[in-house]
Amino acid sequence: MTAYTVHELDVPTTMDDDPEKVRAFREWLAVTDAAEVDVHGLTELSWKPEEYLPMCHEPGAPSRLFVVRADGGTVVAAGSYDTKQAPGTPNCWIALGVLPEHQRHGIGSLLADHLERIAREDGRTQWKTYAVSRQVGPASGHGYLAARTGFGAVPADEAGARFLTARGWRFGQVNRISRLGLPADHSVVRELHDRAAVRAGPDYRVHAWVGRTPEEWLDGLALLETRMSTDAPDGDMAEPEDVWTADRLREHEEELARAPRTMLTVAVEHVPSTTLAGFTQLAVPDGPERAVMQWDTLVLKEHRGHRLGWLLKVVGIERVEQDFPGRPSIITFNAEENRPMLDVNEAVGFVGVGSEGIWERRT
Structure with a gap:
């Protein structure tokens, strides 16, 4: 044996x-x-x-x-x-x-x-794990295991689902994996950009940079990273606040800079307060045959309702195609209950290709 x-x-x-x-x-x-x-x-x-x-x-x-x-x-x-x-x-x-x-x-x-x-x-005392699934898009009914959020499900017969259930883990949330083939439809992206900019109005201004965060936005981006732990959808699996400082952000950026990829950051400023209201980051591999991965995306709760998420998404696509032409796709993960972000994904051409179950066990 x-x-x-x-x-x-x-x-x-x-x-x-x-x-x-x-x-x-x-x-x-x-x-x-x-x-x-x-x-x-x-x-x-x-x-x-x-x-x-x-x-x-x-x-x-x-x-x-x-x-x-x-x-x-x-x-x-x-x-x-x-x-x-x-x-x-x-x-x-x-x-x-x-x-x-x-x-x-x-x-x-x-x-x-x-x-x-x-x-x-x-x-x-709070354990989490992520189990990928073949499921594409929302599902429900016989043969599926529903997330506790009420949005999304995965096939109950998948090995990961059976394994975690048997060990006492609880299925909490579904992330949809979506893919945008590049080049995107530029007319669609431009139209969505214009509509989002009109909705945002003069109180919001977009900024974008590659690599290290400019000094003027360092504290603001650190705050946004902190708020990722409190403002992003997490069902009933909330984690403690994860505080980021400017020093921590610099260390993080320096570590990531060792990898063969470039980090593209798109942020939106609330002009009256000169603070950042939201951001998205896209990791662009050096190899042009590799997919771009959309990482953290967040609009602060107090700034939602102005189509800022749409603006961040489309500007990110435009900048990838402008600065890193020839990439095959952008891949993004979004909570199934995050309908505003799924709406913009679908409008711009993202297609669901799989999902990821988030499981929790408390001791």
Whole structure:
């Protein structure tokens, strides 16, 4: 009988680090990607090691990575344990994936037991995980597991759903994965831009930059990052406020700058107060064959109702095509209950291609 053992990786600092560390990290990422692609089939969501590694060294939130090896050393599963290091933080994020050909041998349970034990010993009382799904768009009825938000569902027969349910995790929310093929329809984008600008009026002004945030907007963007933890849709799975400072934001940007990609930020200023009311960020890989990933997008609650989300979205598309021509697509994730953002996605041409279930366990 094959024996399986869990091993924690010594995560390399850079891709030029010790070759054995780098090889193990490459194996971890290959297994992680393979397990997800087997579910949703979206190869555009796969990471290059050089892109992913800097995110493992997020200031104040380093990742711990794990693999399961079979006899002979073959990696058959991969997992991660992520936390914020601020004192008193109660939450953590757990992830795992098993290669399709090695499923149903108790490997997932072995790794989950290990990661959950770490969470308990670490005193974490709110655990979250993200499980990708083949489901495209909203669904309900027999054969589906509905999210507690009342928006969206995933097939109940998916291995991830069955596995998490059996372990006592609760299914809380669905993120729709949407794809916009590029080039976009410029006439549609321009019309939406004009309509959104009229609705926003003279009280709002758009700014855009690549790379490091200009000094004048550093505090404002830090506030927006903080409000991502309180203003973004999260159903009944609210997390503690995650405070960002200008120093933390600079460290974050410096770490991400090590990856072969450029961060494009679009922000909207509330002119009367000279403060930022919303932003979106798009990670543009250096390789022109790679998809652009839309990261955080937020309009502060007190500024909603002015079509600012629409304005941010369309300006982001325009800037990608202007500054980074030839990219194949933009990929974005949005909560199924976030109808305002889904409306603009659909209007501009985004098409649902999959989904991601967000699960929670409290101890």
